[in-house]
Amino acid sequence: MIQINDVRKKYSDGTEALKGINAEIGKRITSVIGRNGAGKTTLMRILSTQLEPSSGQVLIDGLDVIRDTLEVRKKICSIPQEATPIGILTPMEHVTLYLLARKFQYRDARKEALNALDSLGLFEYKDKPSDTLSGGTKRKIFVAMAIASNADSVFLDEPTTGLDPVSRMEVWSSIRKLESNLIVTTHYMEEAEELSQEVFMVEGGLVIERGEVKELLSRFRGKIRAESHNPLDGSIRISNTYVKYIDEKEAPDYLRLGCTVKKVTLDDIFILRGVSIES
Numbered sequence: 001m002i003q004i005n006d007v008r009k010k011y012s013d014g015t016e017a018l019k020g021i022n023a024e025i026g027k028r029i030t031s032v033i034g035r036n037g038a039g040k041t042t043l044m045r046i047l048s049t050q051l052e053p054s055s056g057q058v059l060i061d062g063l064d065v066i067r068d069t070l071e072v073r074k075k076i077c078s079i080p081q082e083a084t085p086i087g088i089l090t091p092m093e094h095v096t097l098y099l100l101a102r103k104f105q106y107r108d109a110r111k112e113a114l115n116a117l118d119s120l121g122l123f124e125y126k127d128k129p130s131d132t133l134s135g136g137t138k139r140k141i142f143v144a145m146a147i148a149s150n151a152d153s154v155f156l157d158e159p160t161t162g163l164d165p166v167s168r169m170e171v172w173s174s175i176r177k178l179e180s181n182l183i184v185t186t187h188y189m190e191e192a193e194e195l196s197q198e199v200f201m202v203e204g205g206l207v208i209e210r211g212e213v214k215e216l217l218s219r220f221r222g223k224i225r226a227e228s229h230n231p232l233d234g235s236i237r238i239s240n241t242y243v244k245y246i247d248e249k250e251a252p253d254y255l256r257l258g259c260t261v262k263k264v265t266l267d268d269i270f271i272l273r274g275v276s277i278e279s
């Protein structure tokens with residue numbers, strides 16, 4: 001269980017990245033979503049003991065990330081957004097060394113490393129130096145470390161950024177098999193919908209919405225999104241696009257008007273924030 005109590009972070013230049021985050025996260029997959037600069041990485045760095053909050057408290061299985069840092073580090077695995085592999089080391093060496101550092105026995109480390117690499121479609125690359133691999137394959141090495149670690153809590157900051165659709169599905173399926181508390185940040189709403197039991201939407205350093213995907217989307221029941229480059233009656237303007245939420249049965253009328261019609265996703269909560277779809 002992860003408890004986040006009124007966590008705030010003000011950087012030395014005065015930027016208030018987190019303005020009071022409160023959350024309780026259980027043994028399930030949780031996604032943290034939000035626009036660029038919302039505060040997702042700052043929160044992940046605080047949870048994984050890489051950054052101290054300005055105030056507030058984070059407890060991981062009852063251990064305080066500031067007071068009990070070393071104990072917490074043994075229980076967690078955190079893969080930061082900017083992680084890059086060491087060029088001369090192979091994926092197999094990366095994952096095995098990581099597991100040895102986590103006190104796995106050598107044989108277990110090799111076995112778990114192989115399983116994780118295989119589940120991510122990396123078997124054929126396992127003995128190649130990392131600097132000969134593509135960007136997406138390099139990214140998957142770190143996902144393999146997290147999967148093999150079997151840590152109680154795993155934090156993945158944008159694990160699938162830059163991955164092709166097949167690789168993304170391989171990552172999802174491996175992530176789903178983990179029994180850890182898993183927190184994933186992502187820009188892909190589809191990923192949050194696919195993966196997580198609970199979603200936290202962060203904006204301006206605050207949690208603006210939280211809940212199960214189904215629950216969050218329930219306000220749109222029976223609605224779809226119509227988009228146009230021309231204003232529609234009652235539409236919301238986003239840059240050069242006009243968005244309107246319509247009844248499913250109205251789709252043919254809007255298609256005739258030249259609109260694009262789309263299924264509602266978590267994106268729509270950001271679009272609609274503060275606006276009632278009945279209006």
Ligand SMILES: Nc1ncnc2c1ncn2[C@@H]1O[C@H](COP(=O)(O)OP(=O)(O)OP(=O)(O)O)[C@@H](O)[C@H]1O
Pocket residue numbers: 011012013015016017034035036037038039040041042043
């Ligand atoms: N070291 C730092 N010093 C000052 N401000 C920072 C620092 N790191 C992040 N920030 C600021 O804190 C805010 C939150 O940044 P953060 O990286 O946590 O957002 P994010 O949601 O992860 O964004 P992205 O989706 O682009 O990765 C932003 O305004 C950012 O510019």
